[in-house]
Structures are given as structure tokens and as C-alpha cells.
Amino acid sequence: MMQEMSYKDRFWKKNYDPGIGDVDPKEFETSFTQAIRRTFEEVPDKAAFFFYGTEVSYRELDKLSNEFANMLIENGFKKGDVLAICLVNIPEYVIGVLGGLKAGLIISGVSPLLSAVQIQYQLNDLGSGEKQLALLSLDAVFAGHITKIYDKVPALKLVVATSIGGFMPKMLARLGKMFGKIPKGKITPLEGITVFGYHKNVKGKFSDELPDVKVSPDDIAFIQYTGGTTGPPKGAMLSHRNFVSDVKIFQHWLSWEFGKDFGLSGFPFFHIAGLFTCANVIMLGWSQVLIANPRDTNHIIKEMLKYRPSVLANVPTLYQMLIKNPKFKKIDKEMIDFVISAAAPFPKESQEVLESVIGEGKLIELYGMTETSPLTIGNPSKGKKKLGHVGLPFPNVDFKLVDPDTGEEVPIGEPGEICIRGPMLMKGYYNKPEETKNAIDADGFMHTGDMGAMDEEGYVKIVDRTKDMIIVGGYKVFSAKLEDTLTKHPAIEMVAIIGVPNPDRPGSEIVKAFIQLDPNYKYDGNEETLKEDILTFAKENCAPYEVPKSLEITEELLLTTVGKVDKKLLRKT
Numbered sequence: 001m002m003q004e005m006s007y008k009d010r011f012w013k014k015n016y017d018p019g020i021g022d023v024d025p026k027e028f029e030t031s032f033t034q035a036i037r038r039t040f041e042e043v044p045d046k047a048a049f050f051f052y053g054t055e056v057s058y059r060e061l062d063k064l065s066n067e068f069a070n071m072l073i074e075n076g077f078k079k080g081d082v083l084a085i086c087l088v089n090i091p092e093y094v095i096g097v098l099g100g101l102k103a104g105l106i107i108s109g110v111s112p113l114l115s116a117v118q119i120q121y122q123l124n125d126l127g128s129g130e131k132q133l134a135l136l137s138l139d140a141v142f143a144g145h146i147t148k149i150y151d152k153v154p155a156l157k158l159v160v161a162t163s164i165g166g167f168m169p170k171m172l173a174r175l176g177k178m179f180g181k182i183p184k185g186k187i188t189p190l191e192g193i194t195v196f197g198y199h200k201n202v203k204g205k206f207s208d209e210l211p212d213v214k215v216s217p218d219d220i221a222f223i224q225y226t227g228g229t230t231g232p233p234k235g236a237m238l239s240h241r242n243f244v245s246d247v248k249i250f251q252h253w254l255s256w257e258f259g260k261d262f263g264l265s266g267f268p269f270f271h272i273a274g275l276f277t278c279a280n281v282i283m284l285g286w287s288q289v290l291i292a293n294p295r296d297t298n299h300i301i302k303e304m305l306k307y308r309p310s311v312l313a314n315v316p317t318l319y320q321m322l323i324k325n326p327k328f329k330k331i332d333k334e335m336i337d338f339v340i341s342a343a344a345p346f347p348k349e350s351q352e353v354l355e356s357v358i359g360e361g362k363l364i365e366l367y368g369m370t371e372t373s374p375l376t377i378g379n380p381s382k383g384k385k386k387l388g389h390v391g392l393p394f395p396n397v398d399f400k401l402v403d404p405d406t407g408e409e410v411p412i413g414e415p416g417e418i419c420i421r422g423p424m425l426m427k428g429y430y431n432k433p434e435e436t437k438n439a440i441d442a443d444g445f446m447h448t449g450d451m452g453a454m455d456e457e458g459y460v461k462i463v464d465r466t467k468d469m470i471i472v473g474g475y476k477v478f479s480a481k482l483e484d485t486l487t488k489h490p491a492i493e494m495v496a497i498i499g500v501p502n503p504d505r506p507g508s509e510i511v512k513a514f515i516q517l518d519p520n521y522k523y524d525g526n527e528e529t530l531k532e533d534i535l536t537f538a539k540e541n542c543a544p545y546e547v548p549k550s551l552e553i554t555e556e557l558l559l560t561t562v563g564k565v566d567k568k569l570l571r572k573t
Contacts, residue, residue, distance in 0.1 A: 007401070
């Protein structure tokens with residue numbers, strides 16, 4: 001029976017909720033900035049977001065983002081230039097995204113967790129060709145990293161720096177800085193570059209009229225970076241059509257209504273999941289609470305008790321942290337309608353504990369990737385949800401599972417590589433035509449690198465990853481990339497990176513490094529001192545979540561018959 005089914009038939013549609021089907025592609029014929037005009041025009045006095053007690057309405061957000069757009073235009077930025085944003089979830093991030101898009105710029109999220117070397121790579125990649133580059137950055141990142149690399153980024157013309165406390169009530173911001181809760185850094189001149197402090201030189205200093213910049217659905221809206229199994233990170237080019245289509249399909253999938261709900265998410269905006277979540281809230285005319293520090297569960301719970309959000313969206317690690325906080329049980333489960341989980345595996349046992357607090361049937365597990373804007377598979381809103389499965393392929397999505405070695409479709413029920421086609425699929429990797437060709441086949445299917453199996457009802461379960469990848473609290477650590485960085489240390493001849501389960505956070509992993517020393521490297525024989533030196537090197541050259549938590553020095557790494565490090569064996573040790 002299962003053998004007769006074909007992916008081409010999209011047989012899983014019979015398990016969609018009533019009234020759910022493909023969205024008319026005409027709805028995607030718009031830019032994101034045009035799609036959100038309804039919100040600014042119909043609910044201008046509604047709160048767009050709350051941030052540590054500060055409320056900003058949609059009318060204010062519209063004006064603030066117009067102001068930011070006009071600042072960019074008056075400083076010589078044109079349609080097709082790039083605005084990189086290196087912030088946590090603070091009001092300036094939302095203002096920057098909307099302002100940059102209104103000016104016709106391409107937005108790129110830059111993680112504040114990256115090292116100076118990693119930020120430099122991304123900025124130079126973005127600024128290649130004829131593009132001018134602007135950067136909106138935290139003052140702490142400005143002082144700690146940008147001052148060291150700005151002269152190595154030729155395309156960088158403008159830097160706007162701001163503080164996490166910029167929109168906080170003044171007394172709270174002052175106390176936060178005094179007690180070291182808010183990181184800070186001095187904003188200083190940079191030779192050949194215009195440097196602004198957001199609150200000193202931008203806010204209230206430019207026209208708040210909507211600029212007249214024409215943007216088409218096929219113009220690039222975002223270049224979002226994603227790690228690679230080999231080589232440097234790649235920028236996925238997402239057009240306005242890609243992004244708007246995925247947002248609209250997702251809203252249709254869950255039958256979300258304009259103006260009805262209230263969101264809270266700890267997903268960082270520099271990550272596609274956070275960007276997408278924020279975009280949904282704005283397009284739907286909802287309000288949201290901005291969470292600058294997703295590790296502060298006491299603050300998150302306090303905000304939940306105060307604002308009573310109906311929709312939560314987070315990485316599983318954050319839900320696990322909330323479950324461990326006794327105060328989480330104080331929330332009123334009646335206020336919660338949807339609990340969205342994505343970006344990492346969510347162990348079934350933890351899902352059951354979460355549902356005991358928020359109520360059964362509210363958890364919606366999803367699957368996606370940066371290259372698909374991001375969501376393509378999800379559990380239904382009202383129908384059957386299968387814990388441990390990421391759900392059914394979305395409307396407007398073509399789906400198949402293939403043998404990664406032959407490219408042939410595998411029978412229903414058999415594991416294969418997940419391949420996706422649809423209007424949300426990126427235009428390609430920026431500056432990397434060969435990588436694009438390797439990822440998207442001649443039929444227009446994206447080969448995700450994830451192995452899945454589909455049952456006879458169309459539900460998909462992730463069974464493995466073809467990429468050698470480790471998930472650390474929702475962040476992806478690509479072993480080959482990290483190994484390449486660490487082997488630059490003079491003591492290391494060869495290194496193998498694996499992920500081991502994190503006992504404190506089910507579903508998350510710890511990075512472990514097995515190191516074979518260079519026989520010519522001279523040291524005093526103190527392994528602990530050497531390990532500290534290697535970790536210092538890692539901290540300088542890697543993101544914090546990439547830095548190994550465990551180091552093991554070995555005389556010789558065992559190899560497979562074809563000469564590769566035998567990681568299967570290492571995982572058993």
C-alpha cells in the first residue's frame with residue numbers, strides 16, 4: 001500500500017485542517033514593506049511592542065523606521081545597498097529592519113556572539129561588488145570588535161551604534177549599566193566612516209515621512225547567513241516574495257487572524273526564526289514583548305504574567321529552561337493558544353512536561369531552514385499532532401525524499417534526504433553560484449542535508465543529518481568548519497569535533513574536541529596549560545557556542561579505511 005503512494009500526489013493534504021489548501025500565488029505579488037502597510041494604517045495606536053516597560057505604538061514604529069530610512073538615503077545609500085544589523089532583540093532592531101527595507105536596502109542579521117574575525121568575513125562578503133555597507137551595532141560590539149576591523153572592510157561607509165538600554169526607562173538603564181547587567185562600549189570616531197549614536201544623532205533628527213522607494217517582489221529583502229559543512233558561512237538571498245509567501249502560508253496554516261493575538265519570543269532577530277516570528281506579529285497587527293536576554297527566564301515569566309501572551313515561539317532549549325523554573329507553573333494556561341517550537345530537536349519527554357503546564361494540543365513543532373525563509377513543514381493547528389514528528393509539508397510546498405547517493409526518490413516509509421520546492425525557496429547563495437548549484441537541483445528542489453522519513457499519513461520525522469552538525473541550544477555548529485579553525489593553532493596537527501548529549505538540556509549537545517598534537521610542537525608537558533591555551537585561541541576565533549566544552553588530547557586519532565577520522569568510534573568512547 002505504502003509503495004503505491006507518490007510524493008507527486010501530495011497525499012498528505014488529506015490530513016490538513018478543514019479549509020486549509022494552497023494559498024493563491026497572487027498574494028505573494030508584494031514586497032514585505034507593502035504587506036505591512038495595513039497594520040500601520042488600520043491599528044496605528046496599538047502597541048507594536050513592549051520593552052522593559054516602554055511601549056511603542058505602530059504609529060511611532062512607522063515614524064521611527066521612516067526616520068531611519070531617510071537617514072540612510074541622506075547618507076548616500078541607495079536601493080540594493082546593504083544594512084547589516086548586529087543587535088540583540090531591542091527596539092532598534094525592529095526599527096532598523098523596517099527602515100532599511102523602506103529605503104530599498106537588503107538586510108543581513110549579524111550575530112553579536114560572533115568573533116571579530118567572523119564579523120569581518122560577513123561584512124566583507126556583503127560589501128563585495130558595488131554595494132555600500134551600513135552597520136547598526138551594539139555599542140559593546142562596536143568598542144570590542146568593530147574598532148579593530150573597520151579598516152579591513154572597504155565597503156563600510158556608515159556605523160550606527162546603540163545601547164541595549166536605549167529605549168529602557170532612564171533609571172532602569174542607569175542601574176543596568178551600574179551593576180553590569182547591560183554591556184556597554186564607548187562610541188568613538190572611525191577614520192573614513194560616518195559614525196552615529198542612534199539616540200544622539202538619528203532619533204528625531206530626520207524626516208519621518210515614508211520615502212518614495214519602489215521595491216518589487218523579486219528584489220532581495222534579506223541575506224541571512226547559514227553555516228556550511230565545509231568552508232565559510234553562506235548568505236541565503238531571500239526575496240520579498242520568498243519571505244512574504246512563507247509568512248502568509250504559515251499564517252494560513254495556523255488560521256491566525258489580524259489583530260487577534262499577542263506574541264512573545266526568545267528567538268534572536270539575527271536568526272531567521274526570530275526575524276520570521278517578528279515579521280508575522282507585525283503583518284498581523286499583533287503586539288509583542290521583546291526579549292533581549294532569552295536566558296533570563298525570571299524576566300520572561302514576569303513579562304508573561306504581566307502581558308498574558310497568547311502565542312509563544314522559542315527554541316526547545318528555552319522551553320526546557322522555563323520548565324525548570326518553578327515560577328513557570330504560575331502562568332495561566334488558559335491564556336496560551338499556540339506554543340511554537342523550531343530550530344532544534346525537542347525530546348518527546350520534555351514536550352510532555354511542557355504540555356502539562358501550557359495545556360495539551362497547543363505545541364506546534366515545525367521544520368525549516370534559512371534557505372526556505374524558513375518554514376516548510378509543520379504539525380496542524382487543530383488536527384492530529386504527532387509528538388516527535390515535525391508534521392506535514394505545508395501548502396504550496398513540493399516535497400520528496402531521495403537517496404543522497406543516487407538522487408532517486410525513496411519509497412514512502414523509507415528514510416531519505418528531505419528535498420523542498422516552493423515560493424519560499426531562496427534565490428541562491430550570495431556570491432556562491434557553485435554552492436547554489438550543489439544545493440538546488442535541476443528541478444528546483446532544495447537538498448536540505450537532513451534525513452527524514454514520511455509515514456503513510458504524510459507526517460515527517462527527522463531521522464538523521466547528512467551534515468556533520470552539532471546543535472548547541474538551537475545554534476548549529478558545523479564540525480568541519482570548526483575543525484578547520486582549530487587546526488590553525490600551532491599545537492594541533494589534527495582535530496575531530498563531535499557532539500555529546502548535554503545532560504542538563506535534553507535535545508542540546510556539548511561540543512567535544514579530540515586533539516592529535518603536532519609532534520614538532522614543543523611545550524612543557526603540562527596538558528592543562530596547553531588545553532587552556534587552545535581554549536583561549538578558540539574563544540578568539542569562534543562564536544561562544546562553538547568553543548569546545550571538553551578537550552581530549554590523544555596520541556593518534558583513529559581513521560576509517562578511507563582515511564577519514566572515525567567519528568562513529570569516537571562517539572562510542
